[in-house]
Amino acid sequence: MIQTLNTLSDERTEYLINDRLSFMRFLGLGLSDRVPDAKTVWLCQKRLTQAGAIDGLFNCFNATLRNAGYLPMSGQILDATLVAAPKQRNTNAEKADLREGLIPQDWQDKPSKLSHKDRHARWTLKFTKAKRQDDGTIPSTDLAIPFSGYKSHISIDRKFRLIRKWKTTDAAASDGARLREGLLDGSNTAPDVWADTAYRSKANEGFMEKHGFVSKVHRKKPHLKPMPRHIQKSNAGKSVIRSRVEHVFADQKAQTGLFIRTVGITRATMRIGLANIVYNMRRFLLLERINAAA
Secondary structure (H helix, E strand, C coil): CHHHHHCCCHHHHHHHHHHCHHHHHHCCCCCCCCCCCHHHHHHHHHHHHHCCCHHHHHHHHHHHHHHCCCCCCCCEEEEEEEEECCCCCCCHHHHHHHHCCCCCHHHHCCHHHHHCCCCCCEEEEEEECCCCCCCCCCCCCCEEEEEEEEEEEEEEECCCCCEEEEEEEECCCCCHHHHHCCCCCCCCCCCEEEECHHHCCHHHHHHHHHCCCEEEECCCCCCCCCCCHHHHHHHHHHHHHHCHHHHHHHHHHHHCCCCCCCCCHHHHHHHHHHHHHHHHHHHHHHHHHHHHHC
């Protein structure tokens, strides 16, 4: 938790636990107690990752939130964000093998090289709005920026803005398909689901209807046709609510410096899961202060 919240290396973690009383109190250590060294911190993370403990840890704190009265309420909001990872300098042949789930022959002959190669991170294009020109006009085309890494998918409840469901995939994975892979929280007190146009599909609409959810997903613009006025107004109203999930990603990236420095999707899942737990902890403390002040 301390490492994730403060973006610390193992060595820096050891030093600051020895240096800061606040860190020692958080860990339940006294001045005369032995502080774990960097190797112990690394081994703890490795064992947690190998045991796949992150889901259990997340569910454990989610139970704490429920017991404190913070039940999923007022519907849920889905979205995804890209999480950067170190760029892999692979050849075209190596990329082709990775896409097919194969290990390149050259890597198999060099175990040390293979251990440093991330076989799960993928390249994708990140689209962003082009900036306004000097004459005030806006280009009709968006900017496409190459991006390598993973993708964090989350579902938050509208009432308390706490992360209730989450999933980690490679950066090239489709956002919309994840809706049917456990991102929807059936325990929410309201059936409404908000999401952007990436989640609008016949498969998703049928899935939500079948499981009792009410779709508030943005509608797409008709191909080569102007957006109807009533759909524009409807999407604008949905955006007011849906935008709350963007605050979660902004908080995570600003506070924890969310970035994948490890190799493989298993460790990336652990890193993103810890960031989600830390966000829920900080959000929980904020809600408790608000309730105390009221």
